[in-house]
Amino acid sequence: MLLISCPNCGPRDETEFHYGGQAHVAYPESPNDLTDREWAEYLFYRENTKGTFAERWVHSTGCRQWFNMLRDTVSYEIHSIYGMGQPRPDIKSTGQSSEPTQPGEFTQAGEFGQAGEPGLAPGAASPTATTPISSEGV
């Protein structure tokens, strides 16, 4: 369970919040000029970052306000919480400290489907690996 500090209400359980996906996805300047592929990428394509990720959350059970969060998708550490419309804070030094590869941590060797054990679907983590965080259902 994450303890999230709402900018309005203070620390609350994660169950009071809803996840809003990747932050800072700008609306296209002129949507009519986009190809279908570019439009689809704007609508549906998101980063699947391993490490520090900027994402949107809403305090749905409390003040019902949106905010941005910098969260490490591996350690779940929350580096920063900042307002909608504010730029992503620069926290390079913090990001590096959570980078070292530890035994058992998921590492990708070669192409998907070639490094893991037989029978694993392409892109699947090996049984001992940390499952990469998807952008759904956090």
Add this chain to the structure above:
Amino acid sequence: MNSVRGARRSPAEHLADAFTSGSVPGTVTITEIPYQAMVGVRVDRASDAGARVASVTGGLPAACGEVTGTGSVHTLWLGPTEFMVVAPEEAHDSLGGSLVSDLTTALGNDAGQVVDLSANRTTFELSGSHARAVLEKTCALDLHPRVFKAGTAVSTELAHIPVMLWKTSAESYRIFPRASFADFLGRWILDAMREYASPEVP
């Protein structure tokens, strides 16, 4: 009271007997306070309209937890521009009061909204020396008096459902569940109260 009032059924009316028999006077008691007038207000409290609304309600809370008002009309903070005004049943326009129309007039044509939400939620009053112990079985917030002080209200979760929780005095809480959750939450609280009817095991 008019005939429409007589035909109303409150969301936890069917639990009234269970509330009475499940209450432990002096330790923890629960009652439903039905039909309170409740008005949802959205307005920028720093605006002219905000000042006019505040003059009707006796102030608008500035931050999470704050409750403003004196006497019978109170305003709870829901969000930076969102408030819930709570008043006794008689304040409602249908029973001779003027709360909703006064707020509507105060907002005027400015940005915001005034919505009669009196049927949206009911009110439970949980009181007694063990009221906090009952709430602490399910509430993730720190309810210790050094943090959660009398006179503050928060929107949070009890038994996994969203409620407004207002601490009205040192040992008394008003809980506002939505009508459709009243049965569930009422029974949940009764169950949580049950152990306090027995002698405490040292």
